[in-house]
Amino acid sequence: MRHRVSPPFQRGLNSPASFEGARTMLTIDNVNLHYGAAQALRGVSLSADMGKITCVLGRNGVGKSSLLRAVTGQHPTSGGSITFQGETLDGLAPYRRAKLGVGYVPQGREIFPLLTVKENLETGFAPLPARDRNIPDDIFSLFPVLQSMLSRRGGDLSGGQQQQLAIGRAMVTRPKILVLDEPTEGIQPSIIKDIGRAIRYLRDSTGMAILLVEQYLDFCRELADQVYIMDRGEIVHEGPAETLDTPEARRHLTV
Ligand SMILES: Nc1ncnc2c1ncn2[C@@H]1O[C@H](COP(=O)(O)OP(=O)(O)OP(=O)(O)O)[C@@H](O)[C@H]1O
Numbered sequence: 080m081r082h083r084v085s086p087p088f089q090r091g092l093n094s095p096a097s098f099e100g101a102r103t104m105l106t107i108d109n110v111n112l113h114y115g116a117a118q119a120l121r122g123v124s125l126s127a128d129m130g131k132i133t134c135v136l137g138r139n140g141v142g143k144s145s146l147l148r149a150v151t152g153q154h155p156t157s158g159g160s161i162t163f164q165g166e167t168l169d170g171l172a173p174y175r176r177a178k179l180g181v182g183y184v185p186q187g188r189e190i191f192p193l194l195t196v197k198e199n200l201e202t203g204f205a206p207l208p209a210r211d212r213n214i215p216d217d218i219f220s221l222f223p224v225l226q227s228m229l230s231r232r233g234g235d236l237s238g239g240q241q242q243q244l245a246i247g248r249a250m251v252t253r254p255k256i257l258v259l260d261e262p263t264e265g266i267q268p269s270i271i272k273d274i275g276r277a278i279r280y281l282r283d284s285t286g287m288a289i290l291l292v293e294q295y296l297d298f299c300r301e302l303a304d305q306v307y308i309m310d311r312g313e314i315v316h317e318g319p320a321e322t323l324d325t326p327e328a329r330r331h332l333t334v
Pocket residue numbers: 114117119137138139140141142143144145146186294
């Protein structure tokens with residue numbers, strides 16, 4: 080596991096070193112998910128390791144968000160199993176999963192527009208015991224704009240700032256796995272770079288697992304350790320990031 084904690088980051092996020100030895104943080108095994116009669120996930124299997132960025136790529140509507148809803152408990156699965164650090168998540172409510180260490184950055188950010196930036200961050204306290212109810216310094220080191228806008232309303236932030244706030248809010252919960260749904264969607268290139276840097280920092284400094292779904296190929300190619308491609312609810316490709324440049328992978332990603 081990589082540990083490069085530089086001085087500004089010494090106080091802050093917990094390291095998940097206590098479960099060292101078990102490299103696989105999350106295992107999704109043969110999962111199905113339905114919306115009524117429509118099947119959005121078909122026998123999906125993948126794993127996400129600690130200290131690694133696992134990226135799931137796919138076009139619009141192939142089931143990427145549904146996969147994350149299955150992991151976070153936002154929508155029930157209709158078959159298969161999901162285990163986190165060797166324990167089943169099946170049937171657990173979203174807040175129980177958050178307590179166990181599943182941090183979620185939803186598509187569209189879902190910032191509370193009328194709460195301040197500070198209050199938005201504090202909503203991340205909910206799954207934490209009283210002693211951990213503080214905002215880790217790392218968040219402001221990674222996203223200084225949040226510190227300067229602490230008393231502004233969430234709704235007044237730009238899309239990129241809201242995305243940073245959504246990642247910060249998830250970091251407040253001290254996740255062991257951070258699950259992000261298209262964090263680059265609608266964001267300007269300079270902030271995409273900041274977000275990429277933050278995701279890399281979280282992988283390298285804390286050893287947490289990162290599970291990222293995206294449509295933006297270059298972002299994944301730069302960040303990912305392991306990639307999966309989804310098409311029509313199924314995993315159709317799996318391999319290290321370099322394999323994204325094979326004709327077979329490209330075929331699944333072109334519109
Ligand atoms: N609440 C819902 N009710 C019914 N069908 C849904 C619902 N949410 C998603 N779907 C359908 O499930 C399929 C997968 O959608 P999902 O949002 O998981 O895809 P996605 O890959 O995340 O797409 P996008 O990139 O557009 O977010 C699509 O056909 C979509 O229309």
